[in-house]
Amino acid sequence: MLAFSEKTEAQFQELVARYPEDQRQAALLPTLWLAQEEWGWLSPETMRYVAQRIGVTPAHVLGVATFYTMFLTEKPGEHLLEVCTSVSCCMTGGRETLRSLCDKLGIEPGQTTPDGKFTVRAAECLGSCDTSPMMQVDNDAYVENLNEEKLVALISELSDKPWGTRTKLASFTAAGDRRL
């Protein structure tokens, strides 16, 4: 039987308290996020566990989880690389960047490398149109103003990092033009 770690359980209790007592279902999306960060993806077992914790049916959780693109209901590689290809990025090299990234990893968009290290996907607009081409790494950091050098550096940097590494990426902070 699954159970949240002590730390995640504390976060779960804190977030449930944000919503009215009779509206516990409102905590579903944030709880799915907790589960995904704990176990890396949302397996059927994980979704059943979340359903039980929130008090909704597993079918409802499955419906919600598959509606949103960031919830991973199939096991991805250790690192998820999502290159934006929407309008602005499409005009300024997003697709070429996606192609180049795939070529470097020897896969096609939507696939995972045979060693299970990287999954590459095209993403719809990530709200970083002024710093295109860009990608999001592991549903978290943005790597912006991409070029060939940065792609190579990013792949090399991530190759050494196991799943769940939350340290800031050197290539992200090097982007520099965001005050974060």
Place this chain on the structure above:
Amino acid sequence: MAFQKVVSRHFDVPNAHDIAVYESLGGYQAARKALAMEPGAIIEEVKTSGLRGRGGAGFPAGMKWSFIPKDSPKPKYLVVNSDESEPGTFKDRKLIECDPHSLIEGVIISCFAFGSHQAYIYIRGEFNQQRIHLNDAIQQAYDKGYLGDNVFGTGYTIHLSTHRGAGAYICGEETALLESLEGKKGQPRLKPPFPATHGLFQSPTVVNNVETIATVPWIIANGGAAYAAMGTEKAKGTRLMSVSGHINKPGVYEIEMGMPFKDFLAENLGGVWKGRTLKAVIPGGSSCPILTAEEAMNLTLDPEAIAAIGSMAGSGGMMVIDDQTCMVDLLEDLTHFYAHESCGQCTPCREGTDWLYKIIRRIESGRGTAQDLDDILDIADNMEGKTICALAAAATMPTRSYIKKFRDEFVAHFEHRGCPYKQAKVPAGAGA
């Protein structure tokens, strides 16, 4: 009154996201002032300012607040829409990164104005770093007693938390956002009833954009009349523009309503990149009908002027397009977006957006015929006004405009049996 920066006034101040720096700039004085006012007077001040919603629809903010029933026994909610997903739009992201306390201060004033004690900021899942950054600012405000059960020692309660989305454009539509916040699929609701009476948890709810709420503190501090003194007669004040595409200086700019596009392009954006010529402009996000270079160069940037030539000011997400861009390729990318993001609830949208994409993909790849253009317009007829929300129209309106204004490019694809421009190496949305 001469133009001055309102929402972007702290963008260039280092560490304005820190509450100490924000307060040294006069931050949270407007909230203190507001909590000593009659709530009705705050709403009047915002009405006087003429502030309209900055998320896309442009509904007057003060009027929206006044729709909240005063005598309802139910709790009232403020929900800030930070789902910012319209392609070309990234202004709210910049605002949260540079000046999160102006948003929090706006939340405090707005909640007090219409009697709410609970606010949520629904932030798109991709903006994870921004959410963490905003959470830090919210915690600072709690620690100071500016949020919580005794706001500024007045005994008034306001609780605020962020709520992370998970990747769905449709959740920018206010009722889809509310569904998502309630832990469901983000599928828009039929209106009426409107959120003002039946919003979050079926309670009275105001849904406002980040920029709208972040403008409120300035209005309270300086007066609605000072805000209304800027802009045009109908479009008051200033707004943020996120500008991207083929320009030298992409980024977020605050402009006075009614600024000529020509000046904006030359003075702020540094002109079209690589010394190329302007071909077209998307004025306010990907859903807005496209403008030719000539239309754009004669345009002033205010909602009325943009509507007069058949487009929309939208979310201020402007995209500038140079003369080496294939408009069919661009439309293929755009329709792929809407096909991917349709929530699937209404058949005309679910099927229609997919057909638009497939047919335009066929034209771009050189296998289209003249009949395709008639089919596209016929499909558009069968989508518009036949769905619960505006996503279907958000796909058909630009599609119509591309065909109307750049028809010769579509014809060139039929004649060349392919794209006369450099073929993109990867089709739109491969592997999405």
